[in-house]
Amino acid sequence: MNNINFYNMKFITSIINYSNLGTFSGIEVAFLGYSNVGKSTMINCLSGNNKIARISKLPGRTKTINFFHVLSDFRIVDFPGYGYSKINYLDKKLLEKSLFFYLKNRECLKGIVLLSDIRFFLKSFDEFILQFLKKRNLFVLIILTKSDKISKREKKKIELLKYNKISHLHMNITICSFSKFYKNNIQFIRKILSKWYFLSKI
Numbered sequence: 001m002n003n004i005n006f007y008n009m010k011f012i013t014s015i016i017n018y019s020n021l022g023t024f025s026g027i028e029v030a031f032l033g034y035s036n037v038g039k040s041t042m043i044n045c046l047s048g049n050n051k052i053a054r055i056s057k058l059p060g061r062t063k064t065i066n067f068f069h070v071l072s073d074f075r076i077v078d079f080p081g082y083g084y085s086k087i088n089y090l091d092k093k094l095l096e097k098s099l100f101f102y103l104k105n106r107e108c109l110k111g112i113v114l115l116s117d118i119r120f121f122l123k124s125f126d127e128f129i130l131q132f133l134k135k136r137n138l139f140v141l142i143i144l145t146k147s148d149k150i151s152k153r154e155k156k157k158i159e160l161l162k163y164n165k166i167s168h169l170h171m172n173i174t175i176c177s178f179s180k181f182y183k184n185n186i187q188f189i190r191k192i193l194s195k196w197y198f199l200s201k202i
Contacts, residue, residue, distance in 0.1 A: 004070060004194040009047035012075065014064035016091075018098035024108045026073030027200045029139075029193060032099075033115035034123060035081030038145040041180045042115060043068065043078060046189065053078065063087055065098065074197050077102075077109075082125055103133060110200040111139035111193070118144035118177055121158060122165050130169055139196045140173045142166075147177035147184065 015021065031039050040053035052068065066078040080095050112133060116122050121144060166173055174192060176185045
């Protein structure tokens with residue numbers, strides 16, 4: 001099974017309202033996570049292009065759902081970070097409605113990449129989303145970002161904690177760590193996404 005060339009990724013478009021989603025006959029993978037967990041950084045590292053996804057200096061300011069071309073029939077959908085968003089209440093509710101409508105109804109959605117700060121590992125809304133997704137047979141990858149922020153001893157503790165927090169979900173979840181400074185596991189992440197793509201084509 002070959003790996004996809006993610007260096008060909010490019011930004012397509014942005015939307016705010018789920019009514020503007022349109023249809024897509026290919027495969028989509030959604031990137032989710034709290035504000036400031038490093039979703040844009042992850043997409044930039046994945047593509048090898050530090051400018052493909054704009055990184056906001058103020059966490060929670062991103063209002064748009066951003067689409068990125070990987071292949072003609074494969075794209076990544078980057079949702080605004082949830083949590084301590086600085087946007088107004090109405091915009092926040094619209095984005096939440098768009099997120100859950102998308103997760104529930106999007107037929108071309110085949111996988112979820114959930115990014116979580118390794119120091120806090122799966123906050124309440126992360127767990128809520130995973131519970132929400134149990135009824136859908138989706139691939140799930142949890143990326144624990146900012147792994148450079150903790151010691152090796154702390155990483156071992158998290159190894160034990162993470163399985164305890166997700167074992168009750170009875171979902172097929174892959175977990176890895178990542179640091180934007182060391183770019184550890186970036187090839188592994190590319191391999192996982194490539195695998196999802198080819199398995200979804202069967």
